[in-house]
Amino acid sequence: MSNKEATARIKINKLLEAAGWRFFPEGSAPANIRLEPSVTIKSSDLEALGKNFEKTGKGFIDFLLLDTKGFPLLVLEAKSEDKNPLVGKEQARKYAKSQNCRFVILSNGNLHYFWDLERGNPYIITSFPTPDSLTGYRKVSPNPDRLSEDQVGDDYIVLTQRPNYSSEAAWKNEAERPGYIQANKLRFLRPYQLRAIHALQRAVKDGKDRFLFEMATGTGKTLAAAAVIKLFLRSGNARRVLFLVDRLELEDQAKKAFAALLSADFQTVIYKENRDDWRRAEIVVTTVQSLLFNNKYQRLFSPTDFDLVISDEAHRSIGGNARAVFDYFIGYKLGLTATPRDYLKRFDKANPATRDPREAERRLLLDTYRTFGCENSQPTYRYSLLDGVKEGFLINPTVVDARTEITTELLSEKGFVASFSDDAGEDREEAYKQREFEKRFFADATNQLFCKTFLENALRDPVSGEMGKSIIFAVSQNHAAKLAQILNSMADRMFPGKYQSDFAVQVTSQIPDAQLFTINFSNNNLLGSANFLPAYKTSKARVCVTVGMMTTGYDCTDLLNLGLFRPIFSPTDFIQIKGRGTRRHNFLEQLFDENIKEGVTRPQKTAFKLFDFFATCEYFEEKFKYDEVIKLPRPQGKGRDDGGDTGPVTPGGIYAYPGADILEMIKEETIGLNGMKIDRMFFEKFEDTVRENEMIAAAVESGQWDRVIDYVNREVFDKPEEYYTLDKLRKAAAVDRRLTLREILEKIFGLIPRFKSKDEQLEEEFAKFVADTKPEEAEAIPAIKTYFKAYVTSDQVRHIIESRQFTDLATNPVFSTRDFRAVPEKYRTLIPEYIKDYVSLNQFAA
Structure with missing residues (x-):
C-alpha cells in the first residue's frame, strides 16, 4: 500500500x-x-x-x-x-x-x-x-420542471400578502383601489420584474443553476428577489434560502422587506440574532463579511444547509475571497447587482498594466459574471437606468457641473502649483492633483464656495419650500465634519431661527448612532420633524454629510439633491451614489392636511440635482444631457491669501536630530513562542481596557467593525498612559504571522477561540483557491499547494517567479526547481494572478 x-x-x-x-x-x-x-x-x-x-x-x-x-x-x-x-x-x-x-x-x-x-x-x-x-x-426533491413552469403573474407576491384580495369590495371598486393598495401595502410586480423572473425560469429550463439580475438602483431588486424566493420555496426546490448582504445595516433592511412581503408563508431571521434557532426559518439573512472572517461559514454551516443562495449587491458581496463563501454552498445561486457593464466599454483591456481605476472594476465585474455562470458577460436579465427612465420608473439627474478656479487647476494635467517658503527660507513649489484634495491640499475658501453654491442652487421641497433633503459625499471624516459646520453656519444666516445646528449632520462611522441617523433620515425624523409645516412629516435635518455609509442599498425616495464634494474614480461607486436619487416619490404621502394638499402644484418627484465639483460626470463620459452648468464666482487670491488657508505645507515634515550617538551596550536573548512576560501582561491589560469600554463592547456586539476599529485607532492607541500599538499587541500575541486588529478584538471578546497559525491560515486560503478554480489535476494537488504556500510566504520566491529567473530556484531553500517542475504549467501563472487578486500577503508576515 x-x-x-x-x-x-x-x-x-x-x-x-x-x-x-x-x-x-x-x-x-x-x-x-x-x-x-x-x-x-x-x-x-x-x-x-x-x-x-x-x-x-x-x-x-x-x-x-x-x-x-x-x-x-x-x-x-x-x-x-x-x-x-x-x-x-x-x-x-x-x-x-x-x-x-x-x-x-x-x-x-x-x-x-x-x-x-x-x-x-x-x-x-x-x-x-x-x-x-x-x-x-434530503427532504427537498428537485423538480426543475415545476420551477420553470410555475405561473408567476404581477400579483405573485400580493397572493402571499393578501390571498383573497381580488374578491374584496375595495379592490373591485376602481375608485377605491389605489387607496386599498396603499393601505394594505400590496406590492405588485412591475413588468420588468416579471420579465426578470421569467428569464430565470427559462434559464432553469435550459439546465442552468446560476443566475444574475443586473438591475439599476431603484428598480426593486429586493421585490424581484422575494418573488424568486417564493418560487423556489413554493415549488419545493428549496427548503431554506440564504440572503447575503455586504453591509450590516442592510441585514435589518432585508429582513423587514421579506417580512412585509412573505411573512404569511415564510419566516425570515437575521443569523446573528438567531444563532441557536436559525434552522426554523426559511430565509436567513447575514453579511458576507461576518461569514468570511476566520472562515466562520465553514464552522457555522454545512454545504447542504441552503438550497438557494442570493447575493445582494453581488459585485461587492462576492468580490475577492468572499466568493469562497458563495461557492461553499451546494445549490442554486442568484446574484443581484446595479453595476452596469456599459461603464467599462471604453476600457483598454489589452493594457493590463494601466493604472486606470476602471481596471479593478472590470476585473470585479468579470468575476461577477463568471461566478454566476454568465461566461459571455451577459446577465440572465438586464434592466438599465436608461430603461427605467424611458419606461417612467426612474429619474435621471440634473447635473450641476460646478468648478472653481482651484478645482479646475487641480483637474488639469499640471495640477495646482503652490508656492511657499520651507523651514530653511528657500522658495519651493509643489503641485497637487484632484486626488489630493483635503488629503494633502486644503483650501477653506474652496469648501466655503462649494457649500454656498450648493445651498443657493439646490432643489426645494415642493410642499414646504424648505431645502430639499440632500446627501453630500465628502473626502474623509474630517472633511465631513468641516462641511457640516460650514453648512450649519450658512443655514443660520439663510433661515434665521429655523435650525439650531440641526440643518446638516455628519453621518460617518466615528459618529455614535450614525447608523440610526441614516434610518431616521429615511423615516423623516432625523433631529425632529415638521420644522416648517406641522402637518408635513419631513426630517428637520436637511443634509447628511457622509463618506461611504449611504452609498449602496440606502433607500430614501424623497432625496432631491446629491453633492459630490470629492473626486470619484470608481464607476461602481459613482453609479451607486447617483442611484440614491433616481427613485420616484409622491410628496403628498407625507402631508396630512387636505387643505394644504390642494395648493401643492407639483407633488411628484420628477427631477433631482447632482452637484459635481470635480468633473466626475465628464470623467465617466455619461450619455445623458448635462442640462445645467453653473459658473462659480472667481475666488480671490486662489484661496491662499484670504486668511482661510491652513498655511504652507513643508514636504516631508522631517526633523533632523543634529547630535551624535554611540552604542553603549549590546545583549542578545532568544524569546520563545510564548513571548516575554511583559508582553503577555501588556496584552492582558489591553484586553481589560477594551472590555471595560462600553462603546467598544456595544459596537462589537452589533458587528459595527468599521466603527470599532476606527475608535480603537483614535481613542485607545498611542495614548501616553499605556501607549498601546498594533505592533506591540502582535508581538505580545506571539503568533507566527501578522494579526489584524479585528482578529485581536474578536479573540478578546470571545468571538474566536484562538489565533490561527500561519499554516492554518494558508490551508484555508488554499481551500478557497481550490473551490474557485476547481482543479482537475488531482494527482498534482500536493505540488500545487506547495507552490501556493511558497509564493504567499516567500518574498524571494515571488521575485524569482515574477522576474522569471527560474535558475535561482536551484539554490532556493523554500521552493526548488524540482518543486516548480511538478506544478502543471497553467498553474505557474494562475496561482500568482489569484494570490495578487485575492490573498492579503500582509497577514503572513512574521
Whole structure:
C-alpha cells in the first residue's frame, strides 16, 4: 500500500469526524459510518485505517454514511491522493443505487465532490456535510420542471400578502383601489420584474443553476428577489434560502422587506440574532463579511444547509475571497447587482498594466459574471437606468457641473502649483492633483464656495419650500465634519431661527448612532420633524454629510439633491451614489392636511440635482444631457491669501536630530513562542481596557467593525498612559504571522477561540483557491499547494517567479526547481494572478 493511499484515508477520516460523523457509538448516539459489508473494525483499529489502506474484493474500503434510523444516506468513494476523485464516479453511482442512496461524495483527501444523483453533476466542496444538514437536504426533491413552469403573474407576491384580495369590495371598486393598495401595502410586480423572473425560469429550463439580475438602483431588486424566493420555496426546490448582504445595516433592511412581503408563508431571521434557532426559518439573512472572517461559514454551516443562495449587491458581496463563501454552498445561486457593464466599454483591456481605476472594476465585474455562470458577460436579465427612465420608473439627474478656479487647476494635467517658503527660507513649489484634495491640499475658501453654491442652487421641497433633503459625499471624516459646520453656519444666516445646528449632520462611522441617523433620515425624523409645516412629516435635518455609509442599498425616495464634494474614480461607486436619487416619490404621502394638499402644484418627484465639483460626470463620459452648468464666482487670491488657508505645507515634515550617538551596550536573548512576560501582561491589560469600554463592547456586539476599529485607532492607541500599538499587541500575541486588529478584538471578546497559525491560515486560503478554480489535476494537488504556500510566504520566491529567473530556484531553500517542475504549467501563472487578486500577503508576515 502506498503512502498516498494512507494519507488520503487519514484525511478523509478527519474530515468525517469534523463534520460530526461517528465511527463508533458516543453515549446514546449510535455509529453512523459503516465500511463496506466485507470489512469490520474494532475501536482499537481506527488508527490503522490510515496505515493499512486495505483492498477488498470490491476495491478500496468505502464508507457508507447512515441516517438517524440506520438506513443508508450517502456513499463516500475514497481514492488515493494521486488519483482524481472523479475516476470513481460510475463505481460510486452503481454502489449508491444498490444501497438506495441519493448522495455520493468522491474524495482523494485533498479534493472532494458532492453529488446529488437527482440534481446533476458533482460539485466541489471544501468540507463534508453534517448528518443533520444532509438529512434536511434530503427532504427537498428537485423538480426543475415545476420551477420553470410555475405561473408567476404581477400579483405573485400580493397572493402571499393578501390571498383573497381580488374578491374584496375595495379592490373591485376602481375608485377605491389605489387607496386599498396603499393601505394594505400590496406590492405588485412591475413588468420588468416579471420579465426578470421569467428569464430565470427559462434559464432553469435550459439546465442552468446560476443566475444574475443586473438591475439599476431603484428598480426593486429586493421585490424581484422575494418573488424568486417564493418560487423556489413554493415549488419545493428549496427548503431554506440564504440572503447575503455586504453591509450590516442592510441585514435589518432585508429582513423587514421579506417580512412585509412573505411573512404569511415564510419566516425570515437575521443569523446573528438567531444563532441557536436559525434552522426554523426559511430565509436567513447575514453579511458576507461576518461569514468570511476566520472562515466562520465553514464552522457555522454545512454545504447542504441552503438550497438557494442570493447575493445582494453581488459585485461587492462576492468580490475577492468572499466568493469562497458563495461557492461553499451546494445549490442554486442568484446574484443581484446595479453595476452596469456599459461603464467599462471604453476600457483598454489589452493594457493590463494601466493604472486606470476602471481596471479593478472590470476585473470585479468579470468575476461577477463568471461566478454566476454568465461566461459571455451577459446577465440572465438586464434592466438599465436608461430603461427605467424611458419606461417612467426612474429619474435621471440634473447635473450641476460646478468648478472653481482651484478645482479646475487641480483637474488639469499640471495640477495646482503652490508656492511657499520651507523651514530653511528657500522658495519651493509643489503641485497637487484632484486626488489630493483635503488629503494633502486644503483650501477653506474652496469648501466655503462649494457649500454656498450648493445651498443657493439646490432643489426645494415642493410642499414646504424648505431645502430639499440632500446627501453630500465628502473626502474623509474630517472633511465631513468641516462641511457640516460650514453648512450649519450658512443655514443660520439663510433661515434665521429655523435650525439650531440641526440643518446638516455628519453621518460617518466615528459618529455614535450614525447608523440610526441614516434610518431616521429615511423615516423623516432625523433631529425632529415638521420644522416648517406641522402637518408635513419631513426630517428637520436637511443634509447628511457622509463618506461611504449611504452609498449602496440606502433607500430614501424623497432625496432631491446629491453633492459630490470629492473626486470619484470608481464607476461602481459613482453609479451607486447617483442611484440614491433616481427613485420616484409622491410628496403628498407625507402631508396630512387636505387643505394644504390642494395648493401643492407639483407633488411628484420628477427631477433631482447632482452637484459635481470635480468633473466626475465628464470623467465617466455619461450619455445623458448635462442640462445645467453653473459658473462659480472667481475666488480671490486662489484661496491662499484670504486668511482661510491652513498655511504652507513643508514636504516631508522631517526633523533632523543634529547630535551624535554611540552604542553603549549590546545583549542578545532568544524569546520563545510564548513571548516575554511583559508582553503577555501588556496584552492582558489591553484586553481589560477594551472590555471595560462600553462603546467598544456595544459596537462589537452589533458587528459595527468599521466603527470599532476606527475608535480603537483614535481613542485607545498611542495614548501616553499605556501607549498601546498594533505592533506591540502582535508581538505580545506571539503568533507566527501578522494579526489584524479585528482578529485581536474578536479573540478578546470571545468571538474566536484562538489565533490561527500561519499554516492554518494558508490551508484555508488554499481551500478557497481550490473551490474557485476547481482543479482537475488531482494527482498534482500536493505540488500545487506547495507552490501556493511558497509564493504567499516567500518574498524571494515571488521575485524569482515574477522576474522569471527560474535558475535561482536551484539554490532556493523554500521552493526548488524540482518543486516548480511538478506544478502543471497553467498553474505557474494562475496561482500568482489569484494570490495578487485575492490573498492579503500582509497577514503572513512574521
